[in-house]
Amino acid sequence: MGLCPGVYNGPQSVEESVNVAESAFYFLEAAIANNCAKYTRSYAHWGVTAISAEEWSGILSDWATLQGKLETSQWAETLNHLKFLDEDARKDFLIDVEGNRVGLVNMIGELSDWLRIRLEIHPVVSVLGI
Secondary structure, rough: EEEEOOOOHHHHHHHHHOOOOOOHHHHHHHHHHOOHHHHHHHOOOOEEEEEEEHHHHHHEEEEHHHHHHHHEEEEEEHHOOOOOHHHHHHHHHHOOHHHHHHHHHHHHHHHHHHHHHHHOOOOOOEEEOO
């Protein structure tokens, strides 16, 4: 999955993009769908969706909430915060709960910082599906 500053206009648009493995992006996707009506289309996960700064504000807020909960949660609480995961993703996460929890907290922080900087320049940031 990719995040592309601005509206995607072909391969040249991805020069400033950041990519996230689909398995990691899965943790962030619910907040995107909850805050962006266009992302609820049946093919959004595989397509390109331009998301406005206003919508990103809600997404970033949801990510910050998840990040805060994960930073202070214990093992069982962590799993409760991630109840939206499908069975396979949950099993993968359980292989190293603590390492995955810390990695997820860090990823949310880094992506949020990257987005805030891009949104100062671009009115939209696009999600590039798989």
